[in-house]
Amino acid sequence: MRIITTRRISQIFFFLLFLWFCVASTLGEQWWQLRGWPVNWLIQLDPLVGLGTLLATGTLYAGLLWGLLTVVLTLLLGRFFCGWLCPFGALHQAVGWLANRGRKAKVMIAVNRYHRGQGVKYAILVFLLGAAAGDLISRLLRIPFDAPVTVAGIVILLLMLCAIATRLGKRSGKRWMTGVAFIAIGSMVLGLFADGSRLLAASLQTGLLDPIPLFYRSVNLTLLPLVDGQLISLAPSSRIYPGIFAMGAFFWTAVFLNLIIPRFYCRFVCPLGALFGVLGKNALYRVGQKAEGCTVCGDCDHHCEGGCEPSSVIHTDECVLCMNCLDSCRHEVMGYRLQPSAAGEISAPDISKREFVAALTSGIVAVPLARLAGGTGETWNPTVIRPPGALPEVEFLQRCIKCGQCMRVCPTNVIHPAGLQAGIEGIWTPALNFRMGTSGCQRGCIACGNLCPTAAIRPIALDERLGIGDFELQGPIRIGMAFVDRGRCLPWAMGRPCIVCQENCPVSPKAIFTREEFRPVRIGGQLHIRSMDGNRLTIDGPVLPSGQFSTGDYYISINGGSDMPPARITEAGTNTITLEGSAFVEPAATEGRIDLLVRLQLPFVDPTRCIGCGVCEHECPVKTRRAIRVTAENETRERRHQLVL
Amino acid sequence: METTGHPRPGKTETRLSAVILAILVMIGAGVYLRQSHINPAVVALRPEAHRHALPPDLYQAALIDTKGSRIAPFSPPERFDPDTLYEKINGRADLYLSSGFVSLNTQRFTMDETAGNWMELFVYDMATPENAFSVFSMQRREGARTDDIVPNAYRTENALFMTHGNVYLEIIGTDASEDLQQAMGLLAQVFVQTHGGTTAARVLGADLFPEDGLAPESLQLITANAFGYEQLNQIYTCEYNIDGTRLTAFVSERQNTEDASVLSVEYQQTLLSYGATVVDSSVSVDSATVMHFFDTYEIVFSRGRYLAGVHEAGSLEAAKILARRLAGHLEVSDGK
Amino acid sequence: MDRREFLGRCTRAGLSVTAAGALGIGLYDGKPPEAFSDTTASVKIPDFSIAEMKGRICIARGTDRSATVRQAFEALGGMKAFVKPGERVLLKVNAAFASPPALGATSHPDLVASVVRLCIDAGASRVTVTDNPINDPASCFALTGIGAAVRQAGADVVIPRASLFQRFTVDKGRLIRDWPVLFDPLARADRIIGLAPVKDHHRSGASMTLKNWYGLLGGRRNIFHQDIHTVIQELAMMIRPTVVVLDGTTSMMTNGPTGGSLSDLKPTGTLVVSTDPVAADAAGATLLDKRPDDLPFIAKAQDAGAGIADYRSLDLKEIQFG
Structure with missing residues (x-):
């Protein structure tokens, strides 16, 4: 069996597995629903997710240990992930093959030649990892320098390093010393002027370009909703994700760039590929030529997926192990061996020291710069409501990879990718919007946290969500709080009876309660009693619209009603009113003044009960800008957002 | 291991392919096996995941033990306290809350789940027999007929209402069928038997009123704020028909x-x-004052420990007759 | 094939695999993160009180703050009884508002300066003065006159800034949990003296030595106004001072805590020096024509073990001056 056939099978296998995981991320217990399908497995295999969260948080969370397997295999075999496993890579390869079938061999050989721009992805990787490393660096800098032992230890270590460096003769000891001195002086000077607390911060942005989260969110949020319907029905109603356009456009751009250069994304942009390039630099096995027999026919370059030039000096770090060169070489020169290529190889990533330092520094500096806006502190945006179980914002941004799994699995479709409202760092992170979806955030649901691969949303238990059992003391998780907009609320602003929010409040005891109020109705004139017969009054005054006041919400009071409670109207004709029971015991004087009142139940929110689930906002009949809206005030994940004691 | 390119695949290549394909099969099998290990998010959707929200004893124990009969509970019992009462009965909550309400337990019962008719049992704990009798008497439905099972119970077409000890009990059926009426009677009987028997069901305040002219089933207990006057609490009232005039007598033991x-x-x-x-x-009743108020007459007096009087009498003569009878009756009672 | 190079490559691959494995497994954490990262365990505020001076209180009558406070300390055994040579002393004043000293909303600069001198005379190696005021800190210390007065007397003013705060949890507390506290000056002091004027307070009824510790809190502390008496109780649990000085030379009787008019003030000619802040506040309540029972935080602070409200049961000295 040809090795490229096996490769194709492997690619198709993982691509279908990926698609299956996307489909199966539907909450439910049917065979095609979530059940126990390991839908995050491909994300967990992605070592960039593990490395990014490791840098940002100092720990490797649960399933992300799978990434270690990928790392170890890459260290031994090279970039097998790109050529054999990555479903995004498989898509690019397929599209690239389709699009470039008709192009001449000469053109393809030219297109597949190594391009200097392929080094850009390393700069991207370094930038993203730099952005994630701020916290780690700040922790390292917090080493107590005033302790003599520590200082002595560091000095000895540095001296040893210098000695080794000098002995190896690769870099002069002088340069090392200069570097160390420079860093020491720099940190001392900075320490003089700043306390350091704002100088460094970590933000995990690898997910923006990391192909696995990117492909997951693109398929789950921009493709599946389009095909979901007749044949397969994954959601009870069409999924909506506002602000998705940029995400989709980005995805399709990446796909269509294959028309120009096959695997464009993999070669020029992909930070995961760059990471594998670095890791696979010293791989035991590598693709290359044997000593004799090469005629420089160019066949190997013709179908090269990595753009690594197997025909001449091969760029090992660019080779995605597609094995096309092995297959197309008619001279049996190409092989996958322990030896380096006879024609020579370049295994170091194409990034100069300058570029490296520039990318790293800008990554480290970018995050504190973004934080200057104060979005994680004083100027936090209360309209960004995070899913239940989400970590405090700073820690959340150190973990969220924007994979969109929470948005995909949310049964009510209330979790959406944020635009810029969560700050530049928070783009495409999950935020709840209760105007959309089929209901608010369901109290009995813990799906998002249990699907989050990095625990940016913690995998909470139902007891913790509801604040029962072991969690009785700390109470339920609140994601925000509802506020009544009295200027838009039907009863508050317009005197129309409505208690939809109160009725739908799922919390027990209800967080929304009402207070009764009788308010005069505007009827354009004054009513008087003409005669009274039992509980039936004939009245003088403006003609009443027939039927409108017979709903049971309308009452009358006589002569200001100071001594009697208002009496309920059971039926109101144009000039007759029938009252409920014998409301007025003594016959009221004729000519008595009648006030037509409406009985309103005005909604209030009890801040100690409201969990911010947004069901009220979702159900509010004021459809555009709801008359009751949830903001993240009083959310439990940030103590600083506490509203009431 | 060495792989090189050939026009035709070599042995190494084929073997390697076989190994890789085997790995893929293993991965597939692993994924398939993993899917039976249900995600907690899915477990949380199952109904039993939400049951523990209710205290277990409440969930298991039916409010009325109907074993051995053809009646069976078909919903878990639910409990409401003063904070949550209005979730169940909405606007009517005020009446209960102002009369010393402690708790409400409800449960649905049915004879045949498939038949679609069932009844819902409401057990209001009102703290004292007086409170229970008060909410019972103040909501007495029009067209009710007295029940013969226990004192202080009456029925309407599709419901049974009863006061028993500290408890006010309602059983509301989905329709007016005879079948349901029988089942309600049975439920009420079991309830009475398991809650102190008929001795616990004495009729409160009935002996305070003279029988002559008394309208049947008109006894009411107003626990607070009677006749719109704040100081008047624990007031028993009865309707009388004297010489064709309807009027109300009231008595309160101080x-x-x-x-x-x-x-x-x-x-x-x-x-x-x-x-x-x-x-x-x-x-001719000591300390009594007769007053004219709007179009009706009021008589107020005290007799021993009792405050008593006639309320909203349409006729002065009838009021005076009733007051005299009442005073006489209370003198006898007070002497006991 | 170059044997040496191959061995080198194998070594490097082996080392890389080992390093990656060690890092990955070493930093592996199967458990999800906690809902809140608790960073507060390490920070502790020491007990600044002196055991043998427990329950001492002096109520001094007089109108000259400098002289009266000197006499009052004298009556309790002199400042030397509180501050040993070489110790670092922190004065927590009330500089909450950027208003002039005559309006009585803040500690009087004369009094603060006198206490600074007493400390220096007792041999204090360093005296610092601090408060986290409501208005802009720099303006507050400047306009109240405290800044200039204490610098002249030989003390330093610590203007609060973000890096001086640490998150702190009051043991058994309900409100002050993981809350930013002006910790750095506390950590750099051996003794702490609280200086507070007697003021009416709209929310708590009175602002005296216990309420004065509010100025050590940072963050959105206004949230605590929903339960002011409990937060004062927790402040009393948080700070065990060496001694407090309650200045009732004039008292703000109305419109507290800001005042703003001389008509809000009343000369009450009393100054209390006490090692028991609860007793000091109970004594101060009388100056506002209140009973200690009118101020729930006094009983709450007593319940928390912060002191004794019945100041007459303590070692009480009353002196008259001038």
Whole structure:
């Protein structure tokens, strides 16, 4: 069996597995629903997710240990992930093959030649990892320098390093010393002027370009909703994700760039590929030529997926192990061996020291710069409501990879990718919007946290969500709080009876309660009693619209009603009113003044009960800008957002 | 291991392919096996995941043990406290809350789940028999017929209402069928048997009123704020029909004689301050004052520990007759 | 094939695999993160009180703050009884508002300066003065006159800034949990003296030595106004001072805590020096024509073990001056 056939099978296998995981991320217990399908497995295999969260948080969370397997295999075999496993890579390869079938061999050989721009992805990787490393660096800098032992230890270590460096003769000891001195002086000077607390911060942005989260969110949020319907029905109603356009456009751009250069994304942009390039630099096995027999026919370059030039000096770090060169070489020169290529190889990533330092520094500096806006502190945006179980914002941004799994699995479709409202760092992170979806955030649901691969949303238990059992003391998780907009609320602003929010409040005891109020109705004139017969009054005054006041919400009071409670109207004709029971015991004087009142139940929110689930906002009949809206005030994940004691 | 390119695949290549394909099969099998290990998010959707939200004893124990009968509970019992009562009964909650409400337990029962008719049991714990009787008497439905199972129970077409000890009980059926009516009677009987028997069901306040002219089933207990006057609590009222006039008598037992007479005077003063006028007419009842208020007559007096009187009488003569009878009856009662 | 190079490559691959494995497994954490990262365990505020001076209180009558406070300390055994040579002393004043000293909303600069001198005379190696005021800190210390007065007397003013705060949890507390506290000056002091004027307070009824510790809190502390008496109780649990000085030379009787008019003030000619802040506040309540029972935080602070409200049961000295 040809090795490229096996490769194709492997690619198709993982691509279908990926698609299956996307489909199966539907909450439910049917065979095609979530059940126990390991839908995050491909994300967990992605070592960039593990490395990014490791840098940002100092720990490797649960399933992300799978990434270690990928790392170890890459260290031994090279970039097998790109050529054999990555479903995004498989898509690019397929599209690239389709699009470039008709192009001449000469053109393809030219297109597949190594391009200097392929080094850009390393700069991207370094930038993203730099952005994630701020916290780690700040922790390292917090080493107590005033302790003599520590200082002595560091000095000895540095001296040893210098000695080794000098002995190896690769870099002069002088340069090392200069570097160390420079860093020491720099940190001392900075320490003089700043306390350091704002100088460094970590933000995990690898997910923006990391192909696995990117492909997951693109398929789950921009493709599946389009095909979901007749044949397969994954959601009870069409999924909506506002602000998705940029995400989709980005995805399709990446796909269509294959028309120009096959695997464009993999070669020029992909930070995961760059990471594998670095890791696979010293791989035991590598693709290359044997000593004799090469005629420089160019066949190997013709179908090269990595753009690594197997025909001449091969760029090992660019080779995605597609094995096309092995297959197309008619001279049996190409092989996958322990030896380096006879024609020579370049295994170091194409990034100069300058570029490296520039990318790293800008990554480290970018995050504190973004934080200057104060979005994680004083100027936090209360309209960004995070899913239940989400970590405090700073820690959340150190973990969220924007994979969109929470948005995909949310049964009510209330979790959406944020635009810029969560700050530049928070783009495409999950935020709840209760105007959309089929209901608010369901109290009995813990799906998002249990699907989050990095625990940016913690995998909470139902007891913790509801604040029962072991969690009785700390109470339920609140994601925000509802506020009544009295200027838009039907009863508050317009005197129309409505208690939809109160009725739908799922919390027990209800967080929304009402207070009764009788308010005069505007009827354009004054009513008087003409005669009274039992509980039936004939009245003088403006003609009443027939039927409108017979709903049971309308009452009358006589002569200001100071001594009697208002009496309920059971039926109101144009000039007759029938009252409920014998409301007025003594016959009221004729000519008595009648006030037509409406009985309103005005909604209030009890801040100690409201969990911010947004069901009220979702159900509010004021459809555009709801008359009751949830903001993240009083959310439990940030103590600083506490509203009431 | 060495792989090189060939026009035709070599042995190494084929073997390697076989190994890789085997790995893929293993991965597939692993993924398939993993899917039976249900995600907690999915487990949380199962109904049993939400049951523990209710205290287990409440979930298991039916409010009324119907074993051995053809009635079976078909919903878990639910419990409501003063904070949550309105979730169940909405606007009617106020009446209960102002009358000492402690808790409400509800449960649905049915004879045949598939038939679609069932009844819902409401057990209101009102803390005292007086409170229970008060909410019972104040909501007495029109067209009710007295039930013969226990004292203080009546039925309407599709429901049974009962006061028993501290409890006010309602059983509301989905339709007016005879079948349901029988089942309600059975439920009420079991309830009475398991809650102190018929002895616990004494009729409160009935002996306070003379029988002559008494309208049947008209006894009411107003626990607070009777006749719109704040000081008047624990007031029993009865309807009378005297010489074709309907009028209301009321009696309340106070702590002692002094309390009763003070309250009597205070209430008289309050009525006067609201515009009642004293009618110069002797009733031949000590301390009684006859007042004309709007179009009706009010008589207020005290007799021993009792505050008593006639309320909203349309006819002065009838009022005076009733007051005399009432005073006489209370003198006998007080002497006991 | 170059044997040496191959061995080198194998070594490097082996080392890389080992390093990656060690890092990955070493930093592996199967458990999800906690809902809140608790960073507060390490920070502790020491007990600044002196055991043998427990329950001492002096109520001094007089109108000259400098002289009266000197006499009052004298009556309790002199400042030397509180501050040993070489110790670092922190004065927590009330500089909450950027208003002039005459309006009585803040600690009087004369009094603060006198206490600074007493400390220096007792041999204090360093005296610092601090408060986290409501208005802009720099303006507050400047306009109240405290800044200039204490610098002249030889003390330093610590203007609060973000890096001086640490998150702190009051043991058994309900409100002050993981809350930013002006910790750095506390950590750099051996003794702490609280200086507070007697003021009416709209929310708590009175602002005296216990309420004065509010100025050590940072963050959105206004949230605590929903339960002011409990937060004062927790402040009393948080700070065990060496001694407090309650200045009732003039008292703000109305419109507290800001005042703003001389008509809000009343000369009450009393100054209390006490090692028991609860007793000091109970004594101060009388100056506002209140009973200690009118101020729930006094009983709450006593319940928390912060002191004794019945100041007459303590070692009480009353002196008259001038």
